Amino acid sequence: MNRVTSDTARGSIHVEKRFNAPIDRVWQVWTRPEEIAYWWGPSGFTSTIHQMEVTEGGEWRLTMQGPDGKHYPNKSRYLEVVPLQKIVFQHFNPGYTATVLFKAREGGTLLDWTMVFETPELFETVVKVFKADEGLQQNVEKLEHYLEQKLQDP
Secondary structure, X not given: OOOOEEEOOOOEEEEEEEEOOOHHHHHHHHHOHHHHHXXXXXXXXXXXXXXXXXXXXXXXXXXXXXXXXXXXXXXXXXXXXXXXXXXXXXXXXXXXXXXXXXXXXXXXXXXXXXXXXXXXXXXXXHHHHHOHHHHHHHHHXXXXXXXXXXXXXX
16 A cells, blocks of 8 residues: 545545555665655755764755756754664654554555644645645655665665
8 A cells, every 4th residue: 555645624634555665675775865866855855965864863954956947955853762763753844743654464565654734724725735645645756666676776
């Protein structure tokens, strides 16, 4: 399953996806700057990672480049990191908290990703104007393609 669901009252977006990759490999592509740069962001976007300290209190700064040539600086702070199990980070502008859970399942990995926005109004704006729900879906698809490609490489 890989359908994105939204909860307007809670101001959240959620997706679950099972990947045909071991949990340690899925964890690596989430925590290594040289790997996350290849798949992070919606379709047509590229990412440049400036700083990525995957530890509690660590900072993650990146710039996404849109297909229109515009640059979108992003900044997050890691709130919780439990190796091979959980990453929680707070994203600034727009403000949301992302919780990403990793669970070993049937020779693969179940990824459970929730984004909770600071207010329901912010959630509505980000979904309506920036189509964050579609962007999350595309991000998961890019992650899936990246993992498939990396598992085929020698």
